[in-house]
Ligand SMILES: O=C(O)CCC(=O)C(=O)O
């Protein structure tokens with residue numbers, strides 16, 4: 526367990542300051558899960574995953590009062606005295622401030638990372654953060670995870686349908702597996718005294734199959750388009766944002782794009798975001814789905830590997846690194 530004292534925290538160098546103005550706003554594709562036309566939603570989801578690896582979900586059925594309670598509980602947790610938050614510190618799970626991962630990446634952010642078990646959000650067994658957060662926070666986290674995982678599985682089924690796969694559960698099954706390596710991260714970007722933009726969370730792709738994000742009304746999330754240009758994502762407290770992760774890029778033989786994104790802090794208001802990362806079980810063998818490889822004339826872009834293998838290799842990388850290159854075949858070019 527790494528617990529930083531207040532003195533140590535102050536000594537950590539701040540991330541690089543970027544140019545003053547945010548990039549232009551993104552035209553984020555939107556999918557309404559309540560529109561009643563599953564085939565149209567499936568087509569829209571697949572197109573968004575191919576074009577951007579990113580889209581917004583409305584009509585999701587997660588009650589607004591649950592979102593408001595979660596936001597309030599997160600704000601209360603991060604408002605605790607530093608000493609108390611440090612009691613929940615741990616690696617990789619638990620509370621951390623400024624340090625992202627184990628390889629020197631820094632951001633203007635503090636966060637709580639929790640492993641998600643079949644029973645709901647929970648700290649990794651034996652971690653120091655078990656029981657450290659207020660019990661009201663624990664209850665709302667568990668309720669939130671149950672609701673967001675249900676919605677995530679609906680989205681994953683639409684992805685399979687949009688790809689024309691016979692097995693609609695091919696992705697959702699991995700997230701519902703009792704050994705699924707899923708996580709919940711609650712990020713808090715404190716208001717910065719700095720008038721220019723600070724790196725809150727440096728650029729990266731998410732490793733898992735899918736990430737489902739909800740934030741308060743402070744913007745800051747930015748994504749790249751296929752040509753590499755950055756665009757900013759206007760905040761929307763009533764919707765969820767979905768990212769395709771590395772594992773889904775592999776399963777779809779590169780057809781769905783694992784979107785590169787980052788958070789830049791420029792607001793006087795704190796940003797609070799909560800992200801559910803749906804991952805496969807560690808033993809799961811990941812490889813492009815045969816049906817999708819056939820459609821590309823047998824061209825297979827990634828070799829087979831287990832999720833455990835990917836994680837062991839990713840553990841040694843920096844946040845911005847492309848973690849899929851060591852699994853690419855010669856056929857990617
Ligand atoms: O906090 C955010 O809005 C996004 C953070 C993020 O990309 C992550 O936690 O993987």
Ligand SMILES: [Fe+2]
Pocket residue numbers: 729730731736786
């Ligand atoms: Fe991310």
